[in-house]
Amino acid sequence: MNNAAQDVRRDLWRPLQGVSWRYLAVILPLSLVTLWGLIAWGYQLHHGIGVAGIRRPVFWGFYLVDFVFWIGISHAGTLISAILRLTDAEWRKPVTRAAEAITVFALMIGGMFPIVHLGRAWIFYWLVPYPNSRLLWPNFRSPLVWDLTAISTYLIGSTIFLFLPLIPDVAQLAKHTTGWRRWLYRRLALGWTGSDREWHALERAMKLMAGIILAVAVSVHTVVAWDFSMAVAPMWHSTIFGPYFVAGAIFSGIAALIIAMAVIRKTMRLEQYLTPHHFNNLAKLLLLMSLLWTYFTVAENLTAWYGNEPKEMAVFGARARGVYAPYFWTMVVCNFFVPFVLLGIKKLRSIKTALIASVTVLIGMWLERYIIIIPTLSRPRLTAAWGSYAPSWVEISITVATFTTMVVLYLSFAKLFPIISIWEFKPHDRVSES
Amino acid sequence: MGAKVSEHRWGMAIDLDRCTGCQACVAACHAENNLPVSNPEQAAKGRAVHWIRVDRYYEGEFPNVRVKYRPVLCQQCDEAPCEPVCPVYATYKNPEGLNVQVYNRCVGTRYCANNCPYSVRFFNWFDPAWPEPLQLQHNPDVSIREGGVMEKCTFCIQRIQRAEEDGSSDIQPACVQSCPAEAMVFGDLNDSESNVSRLAGSGRATQLLGELGTKPKVFYLERAK
Numbered sequence: 001m002n003n004a005a006q007d008v009r010r011d012l013w014r015p016l017q018g019v020s021w022r023y024l025a026v027i028l029p030l031s032l033v034t035l036w037g038l039i040a041w042g043y044q045l046h047h048g049i050g051v052a053g054i055r056r057p058v059f060w061g062f063y064l065v066d067f068v069f070w071i072g073i074s075h076a077g078t079l080i081s082a083i084l085r086l087t088d089a090e091w092r093k094p095v096t097r098a099a100e101a102i103t104v105f106a107l108m109i110g111g112m113f114p115i116v117h118l119g120r121a122w123i124f125y126w127l128v129p130y131p132n133s134r135l136l137w138p139n140f141r142s143p144l145v146w147d148l149t150a151i152s153t154y155l156i157g158s159t160i161f162l163f164l165p166l167i168p169d170v171a172q173l174a175k176h177t178t179g180w181r182r183w184l185y186r187r188l189a190l191g192w193t194g195s196d197r198e199w200h201a202l203e204r205a206m207k208l209m210a211g212i213i214l215a216v217a218v219s220v221h222t223v224v225a226w227d228f229s230m231a232v233a234p235m236w237h238s239t240i241f242g243p244y245f246v247a248g249a250i251f252s253g254i255a256a257l258i259i260a261m262a263v264i265r266k267t268m269r270l271e272q273y274l275t276p277h278h279f280n281n282l283a284k285l286l287l288l289m290s291l292l293w294t295y296f297t298v299a300e301n302l303t304a305w306y307g308n309e310p311k312e313m314a315v316f317g318a319r320a321r322g323v324y325a326p327y328f329w330t331m332v333v334c335n336f337f338v339p340f341v342l343l344g345i346k347k348l349r350s351i352k353t354a355l356i357a358s359v360t361v362l363i364g365m366w367l368e369r370y371i372i373i374i375p376t377l378s379r380p381r382l383t384a385a386w387g388s389y390a391p392s393w394v395e396i397s398i399t400v401a402t403f404t405t406m407v408v409l410y411l412s413f414a415k416l417f418p419i420i421s422i423w424e425f426k427p428h429d430r431v432s433e434s
Numbered sequence: 435m436g437a438k439v440s441e442h443r444w445g446m447a448i449d450l451d452r453c454t455g456c457q458a459c460v461a462a463c464h465a466e467n468n469l470p471v472s473n474p475e476q477a478a479k480g481r482a483v484h485w486i487r488v489d490r491y492y493e494g495e496f497p498n499v500r501v502k503y504r505p506v507l508c509q510q511c512d513e514a515p516c517e518p519v520c521p522v523y524a525t526y527k528n529p530e531g532l533n534v535q536v537y538n539r540c541v542g543t544r545y546c547a548n549n550c551p552y553s554v555r556f557f558n559w560f561d562p563a564w565p566e567p568l569q570l571q572h573n574p575d576v577s578i579r580e581g582g583v584m585e586k587c588t589f590c591i592q593r594i595q596r597a598e599e600d601g602s603s604d605i606q607p608a609c610v611q612s613c614p615a616e617a618m619v620f621g622d623l624n625d626s627e628s629n630v631s632r633l634a635g636s637g638r639a640t641q642l643l644g645e646l647g648t649k650p651k652v653f654y655l656e657r658a659k
Contacts, residue, residue, distance in 0.1 A: 048581040050559025055480045057553050059544035119542015119582030126541055127521045144521040144543055231549040232515050232646060377548060381643060384489035385553035387480045
């Protein structure tokens with residue numbers, strides 16, 4: 001084994017060793033917030049969903065906003081890494097695993113929300129088509145059943161997609177560790193020996209999975225969009241919601257990826273591996289998606305405004321100049337102006353500005369889901385039924401807890417597995433050496 | 435399955451020119467259908483349950499204001515938007531054309547309520563509670579709904595069932611029975627001789643948000659302008 005390869009392994013294994021007090025100082029308080037979120041959920045289960053702020057006519061609130069937001073974040077991994085894998089983009093190599101891990105964890109969190117928001121969460125499995133003595137089936141015409149199908153498929157698919165390229169790395173780790181870690185890595189390595197046949201099979205499996213996961217990812221967020229656009233509610237019943245949501249999902253996914261990479265780079269001292277070159281490329285992707293998102297947003301709102309249909313205008317007015325206007329215009333600034341200025345002007349584009357833009361994009365994209373869900377519900381067709389919405393401490397606690405949960409899960413993953421794929425990185429390193 | 439033609443197709447006509455907005459129908463519905471009693475905080479939040487409500491619309495500028503009342507209850511749509519979106523078939527069309535809610539099957543997604551253009555679906559945010567001694571006047575023919583399930587007007591299906599068992603043809607939902615102005619008429623739309631059929635076919639009949647193609651079975655009678 002040459003020196004360069006040994007350096008790579010040393011650098012990328014270093015974060016796995018030991019637990020520093022700084023690591024604990026981050027993980028423990030965040031875990032407490034997560035615990036608080038679970039307590040809030042337990043409180044809701046015990047007392048009834050009424051402890052949340054949702055009310056007639058706003059039957060869907062923060063939980064659905066969080067649901068769409070996290071499913072959106074999950075598009076970081078799969079789409080980015082699948083697209084880059086399929087197009088054989090060399091620069092993707094240190095990026096893919098960080099992205100794929102985001103997908104799996106964001107999906108776990110996002111997938112919880114449809115259950116959290118149920119009136120009777122303990123019988124959520126009635127949506128699953130399982131054989132039962134009463135011969136009852138779920139209603140396959142309901143977008144919520146499509147949702148359940150799409151998201152569970154996506155979770156299984158993206159877990160496989162994360163796991164497959166992990167196999168050669170854990171096989172290596174199993175050789176060089178002891179105790180429970182060795183036990184864990186050996187189980188996960190599935191008896192990988194590194195023969196040509198295995199490498200070949202892995203390559204083929206990854207190509208296949210990249211293709212499959214791409215289709216699944218697009219369909220998942222389309223189905224999430226259809227939860228809304230299948231309803232006859234004003235401003236929901238829109239034909240472009242499918243692609244609009246997919247674009248928004250990739251947009252927020254890239255932002256999440258940039259933030260995760262910037263944090264990993266600093267805290268794990270991986271500056272040599274995650275270079276300004278990677279951030280530059282991702283920043284350009286983020287800018288591209290920002291423009292696409294803006295295009296969709298303009299198309300969606302301009303046509304509604306020009307059409308001047310009273311029921312739609314009630315919602316449009318509430319968004320653009322009514323009670324929801326502060327959220328709406330903050331969203332426009334966060335999602336369009338900030339990335340456009342910081343990343344569009346070449347001189348300003350750097351790791352720092354990409355990080356700033358990514359944070360505002362995440363805020364903006366959360367607000368976007370709020371802007372899509374709440375104003376429509378608060379302005380139903382019969383004006384006598386109009387209402388409002390304000391979240392309760394339960395919804396806010398659970399929402400905040402999802403963010404801390406994400407960080408805790410991600411940091412735990414980075415402690416157990418190399419966050420940069422070592423075997424994929426090494427050949428690339430050798431090429432650049434020669 | 436197939437297209438089974440049912441004997442009955444229940445419908446209602448409400449004469450808006452007769453309605454005085456007295457809310458007797460609302461009170462009668464509460465008593466008949468064991469509706470949960472709200473409290474001031476929950477009511478202020480918009481969580482009070484009224485299977486029938488009287489919407490008020492104001493016309494003109496002060497001081498020449500005209501108030502128009504419109505009692506709104508489940509329109510028992512033939513093409514109900516609430517039905518296809520339910521993931522567990524908790525809401526479906528029964529053989530007599532009623533849009534019914536199966537409380538025990540409902541998991542509480544609230545999708546049906548979002549997709550109802552009339553906003554007539556109500557959710558049990560908590561387990562229902564009645565201040566003593568109101569629980570003693572519960573109607574034994576109507577089930578109590580637990581927290582976390584959706585509910586709405588049933589056209590007093592318990593009275594329809596009772597009448598069918600007794601072989602009687604005199605069926606009146608609680609709201610119709612209690613309307614002092616006799617603004618509401620209930621009956622069988624399949625019977626061309628019934629009052630409701632006559633009124634539904636009259637030139638004064640309109641359907642609320644009929645342009646959505648929901649085909650409501652509640653007809654509002656108004657003086658043609």
